[in-house]
Amino acid sequence: MNFIHPQFSLALPEMILLGMISIILIADLFISDKGRVVTYLMTQATLVLAAIATAAVMGADVALSFNGHFIIDPLASLTKLFIYLVSMVAFAYSRSYLIERDMYRGEYFVLGLTAVLGMMVLASAHSLLTLYLGLELLSLSLYAMVGLRRDSSQAAEAAMKYFVLGAMASAMLLYGMSMIYGATGTLNLWEIRDAVAEGSGHSLVLIFGLVFLMVGVAFKLGAAPFHMWVPDVYHGAPTSVTLFLSSAPKLAAFVLMIRLLVDALPALASAWSDMLVIIAVLSIVLGNVIAIAQLNIKRMLAYSGISHIGFLLLGVLSATPEGYAAAFYYAIVYAIMSLGGFAMVLVMSRQGFEADELSDYAGLNERSPIIALMMLFIMFSMAGVPPLLGFWAKLAVIQAIVAVEYYQLAVLAVLFSVVGAFYYLRVIRIIYFDKPTERRELKPANDLKVIFIANAMLVLLLGLFPESLMNLCQSAFIY
Amino acid sequence: MPQYRRADRIHQMLENYLPVLIFIAVGLVFGAFMVVLGMILSPSRPDDEKLSRYECGFEAFAGARSEFDVRFYLVAILFIIFDLEIAFLFPWATVLRELGLFGLLSMTLFLAILVVGFIYEWKKGALQWE
Numbered sequence: 001m002n003f004i005h006p007q008f009s010l011a012l013p014e015m016i017l018l019g020m021i022s023i024i025l026i027a028d029l030f031i032s033d034k035g036r037v038v039t040y041l042m043t044q045a046t047l048v049l050a051a052i053a054t055a056a057v058m059g060a061d062v063a064l065s066f067n068g069h070f071i072i073d074p075l076a077s078l079t080k081l082f083i084y085l086v087s088m089v090a091f092a093y094s095r096s097y098l099i100e101r102d103m104y105r106g107e108y109f110v111l112g113l114t115a116v117l118g119m120m121v122l123a124s125a126h127s128l129l130t131l132y133l134g135l136e137l138l139s140l141s142l143y144a145m146v147g148l149r150r151d152s153s154q155a156a157e158a159a160m161k162y163f164v165l166g167a168m169a170s171a172m173l174l175y176g177m178s179m180i181y182g183a184t185g186t187l188n189l190w191e192i193r194d195a196v197a198e199g200s201g202h203s204l205v206l207i208f209g210l211v212f213l214m215v216g217v218a219f220k221l222g223a224a225p226f227h228m229w230v231p232d233v234y235h236g237a238p239t240s241v242t243l244f245l246s247s248a249p250k251l252a253a254f255v256l257m258i259r260l261l262v263d264a265l266p267a268l269a270s271a272w273s274d275m276l277v278i279i280a281v282l283s284i285v286l287g288n289v290i291a292i293a294q295l296n297i298k299r300m301l302a303y304s305g306i307s308h309i310g311f312l313l314l315g316v317l318s319a320t321p322e323g324y325a326a327a328f329y330y331a332i333v334y335a336i337m338s339l340g341g342f343a344m345v346l347v348m349s350r351q352g353f354e355a356d357e358l359s360d361y362a363g364l365n366e367r368s369p370i371i372a373l374m375m376l377f378i379m380f381s382m383a384g385v386p387p388l389l390g391f392w393a394k395l396a397v398i399q400a401i402v403a404v405e406y407y408q409l410a411v412l413a414v415l416f417s418v419v420g421a422f423y424y425l426r427v428i429r430i431i432y433f434d435k436p437t438e439r440r441e442l443k444p445a446n447d448l449k450v451i452f453i454a455n456a457m458l459v460l461l462l463g464l465f466p467e468s469l470m471n472l473c474q475s476a477f478i479y
Numbered sequence: 480m481p482q483y484r485r486a487d488r489i490h491q492m493l494e495n496y497l498p499v500l501i502f503i504a505v506g507l508v509f510g511a512f513m514v515v516l517g518m519i520l521s522p523s524r525p526d527d528e529k530l531s532r533y534e535c536g537f538e539a540f541a542g543a544r545s546e547f548d549v550r551f552y553l554v555a556i557l558f559i560i561f562d563l564e565i566a567f568l569f570p571w572a573t574v575l576r577e578l579g580l581f582g583l584l585s586m587t588l589f590l591a592i593l594v595v596g597f598i599y600e601w602k603k604g605a606l607q608w609e
Contacts, residue, residue: 005581022595029602185489 007065013053020046028106043109071126075476079123086248094240096445100351115141119252127187128177146237158236173216179209189264196267220253224282234302243342247335254331269319276317283310288420315397321477326396329473333393340378363436374456383424392466
């Protein structure tokens with residue numbers, strides 16, 4: 001029996017997180033409702049600790065552990081760092097929303113942290129087994145978070161829908177994985193790559209498996225035609241959960257896609273690239289067109305998210321390192337913009353008022369010019385107006401597909417970002433030019449307001465200096 | 480020649496599943512055969528008395544599809560967690576000598592995480608019926 005002890009130190013961030021989750025879960029039982037802030041602060045401290053640990057184990061080299069099931073490479077470390085950052089911001093945004101709605105419980109934070117743990121496992125996964133493990137840990141936590149507000153029938157419906165469809169997507173993914181395993185005889189991503197390159201796998205079985213993998217991944221990303229859950233879940237879930245759901249997990253789903261397609265099946269690039277073309281075009285067209293008809297801002301942002309995922313896929317389908325870097329950049333940028341977009345709803349809402357209809361934003365400029373300006377930045381960025389962050393992300397993916405001579409796709413992407421600009425600009429029109437329906441002063445909690453302004457300014461500043469983030473993303477894809 | 484070895488290995492792996500395939504096929508055929516045989520050979524003379532629901536020894540007073548107290552689900556879920564834990568413990572116990580200290584510590588950690596969940600459910604009152 002040759003049993004090698006794994007190198008535990010590489011998984012230090014995961015271990016810290018798991019330990020802290022256990023501690024917070026127990027500690028929260030003995031904390032009264034008044035002292036709940038302790039749970040909140042412990043959650044944020046956990047993410048900081050995990051970030052420090054990740055930075056400590058991070059290196060330029062690639063390191064494997066746990067019999068090749070676990071990998072530390074620049075992509076994994078960078079993704080994790082961004083996941084911590086995005087999750088910290090998401091938790092900070094949620095605090096006042098949760099207090100106002102009697103949802104300020106330890107379970108919210110514990111479930112959020114287990115979701116983060118799932119994303120970390122996913123980011124560092126190097127076999128089909130760990131990929132699936134991380135994905136399920138992430139998904140199960142998210143299902144519970146969506147349904148956390150038990151007395152709301154809307155949230156219960158959203159959670160049910162998310163759970164049933166999510167379970168089916170997981171089953172599809174698992175079936176695809178079993179096909180890949182059957183064809184290559186291994187779970188390890190690099191061994192799969194080598195087996196496929198040697199041509200020892202049955203190509204028909206591989207393609208069959210690939211189709212199922214693609215369905216699962218597209219569902220988790222929320223790309224058309226597997227997007228049906230997105231608007232309902234985003235709409236039905238409490239806004240703070242929607243905000244979390246639409247940001248960090250997209251980064252994780254992006255890594256899932258990269259690991260499966262690029263790390264394990266680069267030899268099938270021509271096959272998955274064609275599939276991604278269909279998914280990307282459908283997502284961009286459907287997302288942008290249907291978003292125009294939405295009067296609920298959460299649904300509008302959900303459809304806008306679908307179209308953003310379509311743009312992200314453009315980078316991946318180019319099947320070049322530059323394309324992957326552009327898609328990674330897009331995923332990070334989308335996470336930042338999505339935080340800002342749903343934070344708009346959080347800033348506007350108060351106890352007993354969700355502020356999720358577009359008409360609730362009428363004349364916001366007269367009530368609070370500074371918040372109106374910040375919303376303007378975020379909407380312009382989503383629409384892809386230079387010099388804001390969203391513009392550079394769109395530019396990067398379009399450059400990537402032009403480089404591989406997909407000119408029609410590039411034209412289509414540009415055309416539909418113009419269509420998309422319509423509904424983003426409509427929000428701005430409502431904020432600036434419509435008569436306000438209520439005069440009540442807007443009083444968001446201080447931390448919420450400060451972070452919202454910082455978030456919007458980040459969209460502006462990173463847009464003015466796009467190089468640093470872009471270089472960081474490229475460093476993850478130098479092989 | 481590594482590629483032959485890999486192809487052989489896959490072939491071997493699939494061959495291991497052959498008995499499972501045969502088992503499924505035989506099971507399906509045999510099961511279908513018995514049902515069809517019953518349908519063909521047995522006499523069928525239904526009447527109201529035969530088709531109505533019954534309970535042993537007295538008049539039936541409710542259908543079997545009555546509502547359950549939702550709390551049973553909670554008990555069932557909690558049971559599953561600790562039931563599965565035993566499923567992990569058995570194989571571990573049989574090879575504990577070979578696993579040594581590392582195996583012992585791994586299982587201790589696993590159980591410690593379970594205990595965290597146990598403390599949580601206890602303190603939340605999930606084990607209390609009222």
